Amino acid sequence: MSKSLQAIRGMNDILPEHTPLWRYFEGTVARLLDNYGYRQIRMPIVEFTELFKRSIGEVTDIVEKEMYTFEDRNGDSLTLRPEGTAACVRAVLEHGITGGGQVQKLWYIGPMFRHERPQKGRYRQFHQIGLEVFNLDGPDIDAELIVLTWRLWGELGIRDAVKLELNSLGTSESRGRYREALVEFLSAHLDKLDEDSQRRLKTNPLRVLDTKNADTQAILVDAPKMADYLDEESRLHFEGLKARLDAVGIPYVINPKLVRGLDYYSKTVFEWVTDKLGAQGTVCAGGRYDGLVEQMGGKPTSGVGFAMGIERLVLMLETLDKIPQEISRQVDVYLCAFGEAAELAALALSERVRDQLPNLRLQINAGGGSFKSQFKKADKSGALYALILGDDELAQQVVGFKPLRGQGEQQSIAWDALAAHLATCVVQG
Structure with a gap:
């Protein structure tokens, strides 16, 4: 007998009994973004593979292991988008809407694709809402993104369940100096590192900092700290961000091991994390990527943004019983x-x-x-x-x-x- 047709593993149907909560969440976010002056952009889900290799980095886990890549009938290598920032940068460059210093405050929503091991809150087709801002280079816009999410958590009733973690990765030059110091330190402990960290030491050493291996984490306690290698510009930027968060009263913790998994970040990086979803603790994350537009062929253009996982936030609303009664009707x-x-x-x-x-x-x-x-x-x-x-x-x-x-x-x-x-x-x- 032929096998019954089923959805692909890690790619899920969202059934009618669940869609009201999705629509409530998406509508709440969309209304909030309208109120903050952000405009929606919609990009294709398929892009040329080279876009992600150039932006995310060829030695990242996403590009090396997780992308859905295939050749089309013309022989072109295409990829289902694994994240939204690179596609958004491609779009603004292609249409010239950031030229001449034009400020753009954009948001998008839609499915992303990564070939990972499916588990609760982590799927191969997952959905994100992302924000990207171009041509604003001060800490004020970094703060606005965080303040905006803080307001969203308040509207959803989940502020008590999330925690903000911050770090600064500095400029590419200061990060390069830190990378050298980190490699030198870790090389002296090479035989004690787990296998994955040994590989990352050669390809992307900053990623060793967010390893989940307890033995490697114990070694990292004495590792050099990024804060000691920050350039003055990045230090002042980070201080400006913290001052604004303090002024609004948003609590945060500094996490010196927070590096994010993509090569294009610089200066500010942040994550909103929770302990209510088991292993999948990050519900919203982002940061500044001032060199990405130039790296992709444009003129020097500052950029900052974030993405939030819809599946995880919907799951959090269900877990915490924060579903408004009226949406069930x-x-x-x-x-x-x-x-x-x-x-x-x-x-x-x-x-x-x-x-x-x-x-x-x-x-x-x-x-x-x-x-x-x-x-x-x-x-x-x-x-x-x-x-x-x-x-x-x-x-x-x-x-x-x-x-x-x-x-x-x-x-x-x-x-x-x-x-x-x-x-x-x-x-x-």
């Missing part, structure tokens, strides 16, 4: 109609009500059915109220109005007064 009012004449009238009446109350979630019964079966559907829909239209109501041009989720007697409402009555009841309900 998809229908406000369910209209039951009995008989063909009533069905015709119900269709016309429902459209009149929608004209007057465009935000009302009104579902009209389809498929006919007895009084009992239609009321069963009405109850299952989660609606607050049922409307009833039969021959008697049709003759009197009224509709039966019955509360489904609380006390109250059924009453008759004139068609012309129905919209006003629903507006009052649904808001109060």
